[in-house]
Amino acid sequence: MNHGFFEQVYQIVAKIPEGQVATYSQIARALEQPHNARVVGWAMRQAPADRNLPCHRVVKKTGELAPAFTEQRALLENEGVPFDTRGRVQLTACNWNQ
DNA sequence: CCCCTGGCAGTCG
């Protein structure tokens, strides 16, 4: 059942549809642990490559992208995710609601 | 707008 909080995070991230994004805090709330948004970020950083997770679809609540993940913007733009002039994802247009 | 605090999973040396 419980294979760790990271495992729970991976299950959710795997469901984010192409062309949409979720925030770290959204995922934390979905797991009923609103204080663990930070841990969601750590889970993404350490995500095993063999899971093929769309970790590029997870952004900060402000729409800013993760630091030190330079391909993220290109991957999102390739899916049609819109950005504003400050380089932030336009969450109102592509946020994953569920 | 900025700065601070608390919350806390998992890995590595």
Next chain:
DNA sequence: ACGACTGCCAGGG
């Protein structure tokens, strides 16, 4: 066993 580190967020001043 321990400390340091890591893709965050909300609330307050």
